[in-house]
Amino acid sequence: xxxxxxxxxxxxxxxxxxxxxxxxxxxxxxxxxxxxxxxxxxxxxxxxxxxxxxxxxxxxxxxxxxxxxxxxxxxxxxxxxxxxxxxxxxxxxxxxxxxxxxxxxxxxxxxxxxxxxxxxxxxxxxxxxxxxxxxxxxxxxxxxxxxxxxxxxxxxxxxxxxxxxxxxxxxxxxxxxxxxxxxxxxxxxxxxxxxxxxxxxxxxxxxxxxxxxxxxxxxxxxxxxxxxxxxxxxxxxxxxxxxxxxxxxxxxxxxxxxxxxxxxxxxxxxxxxxxxxxxxxxxxxxxxxxxxxxxxxxxxxxxxxxxxxxxxxxxxxxxxxxxxxxxx
Amino acid sequence: xxxxxxxxxxxxxxxxxxxxxxxxxxxxxxxxxxxxxxxxxxxxxxxxxxxxxxxxxxxxxxxxxxxxxxxxxxxxxxxxxxxxxxxxxxxxxxxxxxxxxxxxxxxxxxxxxxxxxxxxxxxxxxxxxxxxxxxxxxxxxxxxxxxxxxxxxxxxxxxxxxxxxxxxxxxxxxxxxxxxxxxxxxxxxxxxxxxxxxxxxxxxxxxxxxxxxxxxxxxxxxxxxxxxxxxxxxxxxxxxxxxxxxxxxxxxxxxxxxxxxxxxxxxxxxxxxxxxxxxxxxxxxxxxxxxxxx
Numbered sequence: 001x002x003x004x005x006x007x008x009x010x011x012x013x014x015x016x017x018x019x020x021x022x023x024x025x026x027x028x029x030x031x032x033x034x035x036x037x038x039x040x041x042x043x044x045x046x047x048x049x050x051x052x053x054x055x056x057x058x059x060x061x062x063x064x065x066x067x068x069x070x071x072x073x074x075x076x077x078x079x080x081x082x083x084x085x086x087x088x089x090x091x092x093x094x095x096x097x098x099x100x101x102x103x104x105x106x107x108x109x110x111x112x113x114x115x116x117x118x119x120x121x122x123x124x125x126x127x128x129x130x131x132x133x134x135x136x137x138x139x140x141x142x143x144x145x146x147x148x149x150x151x152x153x154x155x156x157x158x159x160x161x162x163x164x165x166x167x168x169x170x171x172x173x174x175x176x177x178x179x180x181x182x183x184x185x186x187x188x189x190x191x192x193x194x195x196x197x198x199x200x201x202x203x204x205x206x207x208x209x210x211x212x213x214x215x216x217x218x219x220x221x222x223x224x225x226x227x228x229x230x231x232x233x234x235x236x237x238x239x240x241x242x243x244x245x246x247x248x249x250x251x252x253x254x255x256x257x258x259x260x261x262x263x264x265x266x267x268x269x270x271x272x273x274x275x276x277x278x279x280x281x282x283x284x285x286x287x288x289x290x291x292x293x294x295x296x297x298x299x300x301x302x303x304x305x306x307x308x309x310x311x312x313x314x315x316x317x318x319x320x321x322x323x324x325x326x327x328x
Numbered sequence: 329x330x331x332x333x334x335x336x337x338x339x340x341x342x343x344x345x346x347x348x349x350x351x352x353x354x355x356x357x358x359x360x361x362x363x364x365x366x367x368x369x370x371x372x373x374x375x376x377x378x379x380x381x382x383x384x385x386x387x388x389x390x391x392x393x394x395x396x397x398x399x400x401x402x403x404x405x406x407x408x409x410x411x412x413x414x415x416x417x418x419x420x421x422x423x424x425x426x427x428x429x430x431x432x433x434x435x436x437x438x439x440x441x442x443x444x445x446x447x448x449x450x451x452x453x454x455x456x457x458x459x460x461x462x463x464x465x466x467x468x469x470x471x472x473x474x475x476x477x478x479x480x481x482x483x484x485x486x487x488x489x490x491x492x493x494x495x496x497x498x499x500x501x502x503x504x505x506x507x508x509x510x511x512x513x514x515x516x517x518x519x520x521x522x523x524x525x526x527x528x529x530x531x532x533x534x535x536x537x538x539x540x541x542x543x544x545x546x547x548x549x550x551x552x553x554x555x556x557x558x559x560x561x562x563x564x565x566x567x568x569x570x571x572x573x574x575x576x577x578x579x580x581x582x583x584x585x586x587x588x589x590x591x592x593x594x595x596x597x598x599x600x601x602x603x604x605x606x607x608x609x610x611x612x613x614x615x616x617x618x619x620x621x622x
Contacts, residue, residue: 058427060365105610112363112569115427116561117610119365123558124603131596184421234554238435245428278443285436292414292429 019157023150032149034267036156036222041263043160043215044236045243045255046167050208052241053249054171055201056184057107058115061122063236065095065209068125069216070231074141075134077221084146088217095213096206098125107201119237126232140227143220152222159218163211168252170207180204184250239266242284246291248298257300262287333468335591336584341476343583344483345545348538349556350563350575351490352531358507358570359520359527362415362426367535367560368553369437374400374536375543375552376445379452389452389540390478396540397533404532408525434553441550449549452540479541486534487576493530494572503527507570555599562602566609568616578617581605 019039023032048062069091076087098121106117129135171177182190183197190197220226239262247258269280295302353367377396378389415426459474494500502523505513514520542548542556563582567574585605589598613619 052424056421056424058424058431060431105607105614109610109614110569111423112357112427113565113610113614115431116363116565117606120558120561120603120606123554124600127596127599131594131600234435241428241431245432249424278439281439282436282443283439285432285434285439288432289429289436292425292432293410296417296425 016161023153029149032153036149036153038260038263038267039153039156039160040215040219041239041243041259042256043156043163043211044240045247045259046160046164046252047208047211047215048240049244049249049252049255050167050171050180051201051204052244053251053255054177054180054184055204057111057201057205058241059118059205059208060115060241061118061120061125061237062208062212062240063232063234063238064118064122064125065099065212066216066219066236067122067129067226067228067232068095068098069213070220070226071129071135071141071216072213073217074143074220074226077143078141079134084221088214091217091220092210092214095209095216099205099209100202103202103205107205108198122232122234122237126228129228129232135228138228140225140230141220143224143226145224146221152218155218156215156222159211159214164252164256167207167211171252176200176203181250238281238284242288242291244298245288246295246299248300248302251298251300253304254298254300258298261299331591333470335587337470337472338476338590339584339587340580341472341480341583342545342587343580344480345538345541346559346563346579346582347576348483348486348534349560350567350579351487351572352534353560354564354567354570354572354575355490355494355503355527356531357564358572359503359524360411360415360426361510362411362423362430363561363564364531365427365430365557366434366437366553368555368557369434369441370400370404370532370535371539371542371556372441372548372550372553373437374539375452375548376441376539376550377536378540378543379450379548382452382454388455389544390454390456393482393537393540396536399533400536401529401533403529405525405529407532408528409521411528412521412524434557438550438553441553445550447550449547449552450543451547452543454544456544473545475544479545482537482541486537490530490534499523499526558599558602562606565606566617568618568620571616571618571620574616574618574620 022035026032044062044066048059051057051059072091072094073084073087076082076090077084082090102117102121106114130138135141171180179190179195179200182193182195183200187197216231220231223230243258243262244255245258246262247256248254266280269283270277273279291298349367349371353364357363374396377399378392381387381392381395382389411426411429414429415422417425454475456473456475456478461472461474461477463470463472492500494503502513502518505516505518506520506523510520539548542552559582563575563578566578566581582602585601586598589595589601593601609617
């Protein structure tokens with residue numbers, strides 16, 4: 001399956017090289033900080049797309065896994081005094097385990113259940129973090145500061161880059177991606193072909209949660225302060241949805257593009273219009289609605305892919321008859 | 329244990345009101361085959377409309393219920409064709425797109441409400457807010473606030489109306505047919521577009537009216553929508569998606585859980601309890617308490 005034309009790899013190579021050299025040229029910490037967060041959002045968006053775009057199951061509580069990663073690392077580092085490198089994998093693992101627990105009852109069912117359950121789960125976890133002792137409740141947690149912007153820039157770049165490569169291999173080159181797409185297009189059909197949809201969906205969900213948890217952990221160590229509203233709030237989930245829907249579901253480059261554009265917009269918006277932060281929420285919501293109506297394949301799908309996903313209509317013959325709709 | 333009768337009464341009175349939200353919500357799911365994430369936001373908008381109408385005119389909020397219904401019926405009726413268009417789209421996966429679309433609407437509405445109404449919470453004053461009935465018999469003391477009793481009457485009236493609409497009219501027959509099989513219903517002459525608009529309008533109208541009631545009984549705030557969205561999901565999933573007869577029982581259970589947590593435990597743990605029950609139900613009987621959902 002070809003995703004880009006022949007110029008694609010060259011452009012990508014230049015981009016990666018530029019990203020690697022950048023901190024050596026740019027010494028402005030603000031710029032580095034913005035870039036680091038932008039890269040993090042690319043990671044969050046592509047991880048979200050594994051379960052949403054490729055498998056067709058919407059996880060409206062993506063932020064919960066980010067927050068779980070962040071809190072796991074904060075707790076392990078501050079209360080168990082573990083070093084960062086030991087705590088980091090635990091953050092991803094915790095997110096994966098929660099995905100497993102949440103996925104067992106919901107992924108056997110239709111997508112609507114999953115969307116509701118993940119959304120409710122993120123609320124419940126937020127509530128839990130507010131109410132229990134060891135997370136610091138509404139006051140949040142403070143981590144020991146490690147002030148090295150270059151370190152975090154490279155750490156984020158490597159993590160997201162590795163995530164991208166692994167996901168790209170699994171989803172675009174290995175049979176795993178095709179299996180997920182088969183489930184998305186026709187779950188019954190996939191079952192008939194001998195696939196085990198529930199198991200595959202579980203794998204996809206965990207694959208989506210793991211990097212999200214790790215990114216949450218890096219974020220916690222980087223920002224040094226986390227509280228339920230910043231890491232477990234809806235904004236993380238909402239932004240992930242916007243980025244993927246606007247950028248283009250079911251691809252890896254689409255969400256990356258969406259993440260870049262939305263994050264750039266957010267940075268500019270919050271820099272110049274910080275008095276109107278609520279307006280940002282309205283714009284996010286409107287952007288989702290408008291993207292769904294006018295560019296259902298997302299920006300990437302509309303701009304670069306000539307052949308979109310095939311139309312999915314059940315029983316086309318019947319629908320055609322109903323089409324005139326001269327009822328009642 | 330002396331608080332138990334009070335907890336049960338409160339729970340049943342509260343649960344009665346949740347029935348109205350959940351039935352309308354379930355009906356919309358039946359017709360559109362997509363859940364509406366904006367359900368809590370419609371409740372919130374209705375509550376604020378009641379709040380401001382009461383503030384401007386000084387009249388009792390209950391007088392405005394019909395006005396609010398008509399207003400929000402109109403809004404829902406006008407918005408539904410857009411959702412219908414998304415659902416009958418040929419690009420991508422229409423079901424996914426429908427879910428994402430209502431999710432986007434919910435975010436937009438929440439942002440709008442926070443901008444316009446601010447972060448403060450309020451309650452709507454009503455002439456029923458003050459009065460209450462005391463029952464003191466057989467050693468059991470129960471206080472029934474008048475406003476909750478009015479709420480229960482309202483819930484019974486709405487449920488009765490919906491029952492009549494669904495079971496006794498041609499329109500209701502069409503709605504039930506659409507829920508059963510969309511395309512076959514279309515072949516039998518049910519106009520899915522118009523019926524969908526009507527049902528969505530009714531659902532938005534009822535949600536908004538119920539919002540006013542919740543504002544009189546509990547409180548209103550621009551962030552209240554989230555909680556009610558979860559409650560609506562809880563009831564519908566517990567009842568079994570699309571199984572209307574199970575809705576009242578699930579709604580009463582929710583009311584009981586909420587009032588028991590309010591009296592015996594920490595009210596901020598309600599959501600955790602709701603989620604725990606939801607999880608167990610989905611694990612054991614994913615088609616709801618009665619096993620009759622889809």
